[in-house]
Amino acid sequence: MPSSRSLKTPTEPGAPGQIDFGRIVGAHGIRGEVKLRPHNPDSELVASLSELRLEYRGQVRTHVVTAAREHGGVWLLQLEGVTSRNDAEALAGSIAWIDEAQLEPLPDHQYYHHQLVGLAVVDESGEPLGEVRRLLTAGGSDILEIIDGKRERLVPMIDEFVRSIDLAERRIVVRPMPGLFD
Numbered sequence: 198m199p200s201s202r203s204l205k206t207p208t209e210p211g212a213p214g215q216i217d218f219g220r221i222v223g224a225h226g227i228r229g230e231v232k233l234r235p236h237n238p239d240s241e242l243v244a245s246l247s248e249l250r251l252e253y254r255g256q257v258r259t260h261v262v263t264a265a266r267e268h269g270g271v272w273l274l275q276l277e278g279v280t281s282r283n284d285a286e287a288l289a290g291s292i293a294w295i296d297e298a299q300l301e302p303l304p305d306h307q308y309y310h311h312q313l314v315g316l317a318v319v320d321e322s323g324e325p326l327g328e329v330r331r332l333l334t335a336g337g338s339d340i341l342e343i344i345d346g347k348r349e350r351l352v353p354m355i356d357e358f359v360r361s362i363d364l365a366e367r368r369i370v371v372r373p374m375p376g377l378f379d
Contacts, residue, residue, distance in 0.1 A: 216311055218242075218295045221251065224285035225273050231285045232271040233293055236310070242299065243272040251291040308362060310339075318343045318352075318369045321360060326350065329369065341369070 219235035235243060246262045261277035279285055300309060310332045318326045318341070327345030332354070334340070339354040352358050352371050360370045 214297045215250075215294050216297050216300065216309075217292055218249075219293045221288045221291040221293060222271065223289050224282050225268070227282045228275075229279040229281050229285045230273045230275050231279065231288050232268075233274050234271050235293075238270065242295075242301065243267075243274070246274075246295065246299070249274070249276070250294040251288060252294060253288065253291040257294075306362075308364070312364055313341070313362070313369070316362075316364075316367050316369050318371055320373050321370060326371065326373075341371075 217236070219233055221231050222234045223232045224230065225232050233243060233249075243265050244267075246265060248259055248261050250257055250259050260279070262274055263277055264275040266273050276288075279288065297311075303309065313329050314331055316329050318328060320326055325345070327343040327348075327350065330342045330344045330349075332339050333342055333351070341352045341354060341359070343350040343352060352374065358372050358374055360372055362369050
């Protein structure tokens, strides 16, 4: 049965091709700049964004980005039509969505987090282990959070444990860690 997400139009947040990029976490100054915290703090993509869709309390608005600069771990954005601190504060808490096509292509065997969420996870014998709920970052490496309805498992994204990732088949094969899957 398809999820409600798969029924959304291509430009609607959460639709295929739309990426939850980060959050508006507040206002900066008095001229309407908003603070954007991207999920990937190392992303330089923000500097080239021409527009951003913001979702807040069920409402979605597309904003033209007229300026962007990095500032203390966040990006400060000037959005067309947002001209005061009050305007900017009203956007705090918004989810920032972008088109997947805006993401830079990655080298082979590298993946964006959103590509892995929802993939089925099996062990090397093909036994189902669950699906990826999200990716966590800890100690400089990513960790798959796998849920099977009964239990949650954490698997480091290293070659020793993650044997293959097949986006077309929507499947990840892992080598069970001793004690983790018992």
